[in-house]
Amino acid sequence: MSAPLLAAQGIVKRHRCAAGPAAVGGVDLCIGRGESLGLVGESGSGKTTLARILAGLTEMDSGRLIWQGRALAELDRAARADYRRAVQYVFQNPLGALNPRHRAGLILQRTLRGLTTLDAAARAARIHTVMAQVGLERTLLQHFAHQLSGGQAQRLAIARALLGQPRLLILDEPVSALDVSLQAQILNLLHELRQAQGLAYLFISHDLAVVERLCPRIAVMRDGLILEQGRRERILSEPRHAYTRALLQAHPRYVQ
Ligand SMILES: Nc1ncnc2c1ncn2[C@@H]1O[C@H](COP(=O)(O)OP(=O)(O)OP(=O)(O)O)[C@@H](O)[C@H]1O
Numbered sequence: 001m002s003a004p005l006l007a008a009q010g011i012v013k014r015h016r017c018a019a020g021p022a023a024v025g026g027v028d029l030c031i032g033r034g035e036s037l038g039l040v041g042e043s044g045s046g047k048t049t050l051a052r053i054l055a056g057l058t059e060m061d062s063g064r065l066i067w068q069g070r071a072l073a074e075l076d077r078a079a080r081a082d083y084r085r086a087v088q089y090v091f092q093n094p095l096g097a098l099n100p101r102h103r104a105g106l107i108l109q110r111t112l113r114g115l116t117t118l119d120a121a122a123r124a125a126r127i128h129t130v131m132a133q134v135g136l137e138r139t140l141l142q143h144f145a146h147q148l149s150g151g152q153a154q155r156l157a158i159a160r161a162l163l164g165q166p167r168l169l170i171l172d173e174p175v176s177a178l179d180v181s182l183q184a185q186i187l188n189l190l191h192e193l194r195q196a197q198g199l200a201y202l203f204i205s206h207d208l209a210v211v212e213r214l215c216p217r218i219a220v221m222r223d224g225l226i227l228e229q230g231r232r233e234r235i236l237s238e239p240r241h242a243y244t245r246a247l248l249q250a251h252p253r254y255v256q
């Protein structure tokens with residue numbers, strides 16, 4: 001069997017000055033190639049902290065990450081750069097994640113220059129490809145980020161994440177800042193992108209209906225720990241943990 005795309009072992013993180021339990025208190029997690037894993041849990045349960053560690057954006061106190069079978073700490077520079085390119089993070093608030101004073105085109109150009117050594121013509125072609133993939137008109141490249149609607153901004157953030165042909169997108173509540181009608185559009189887009197490109201997702205959401213739709217496997221997090229993880233059907237029909245049952249009951253669709 002081939003190694004998972006990304007495995008996390010014994011991840012521990014305590015934020016500076018934070019009292020109470022560690023934000024992440026010893027987590028093991030595995031994401032297969034092309035797999036979509038859902039991560040659910042109440043506010044403050046540690047989802048973002050864990051996700052940022054997986055993406056290399058936050059340092060952990062202990063534990064290790066294994067990228068395609070090799071411990072990240074032992075990778076050479078080239079392999080580490082490959083991991084950085086291949087794991088991309090999409091934030092909850094797209095407008096906050098994009099520099100409002102930059103035009104969309106510049107935002108994509110900067111990212112692409114950081115990721116690749118493509119020449120100007122190849123960069124333009126790549127940018128046009130990702131714009132088409134996320135359903136944005138090319139003319140939007142001239143617009144400043146602050147002129148974009150919430151839905152356009154999240155599409156642009158997804159386009160930026162796709163530029164370097166990633167293997168794993170970490171989607172941290174990618175639709176919760178959007179109106180309900182836009183949420184469905186972005187979720188459809190994410191569903192189609194994964195089908196078309198064989199991307200893996202770590203999809204973080206409070207909303208079990210969203211996770212159910214996009215994620216065949218679900219992990220439930222509380223107080224820095226993964227309480228249970230398993231196949232979607234099992235988690236939804238036979239939750240093993242009282243907390244998972246409470247999450248299900250909080251959602252009208254799952255009240256029996
Ligand atoms: N930079 C930080 N400094 C100090 N404490 C932090 C920091 N970031 C998060 N925390 C704390 O760590 C815990 C986990 O926070 P985290 O943001 O990972 O949770 P979350 O599950 O993503 O929550 P939400 O659903 O609200 O996004 C919380 O108690 C939070 O207050």
Ligand SMILES: [Mg+2]
Nearest residue numbers: 047048049172
């Ligand atoms: Mg969060």
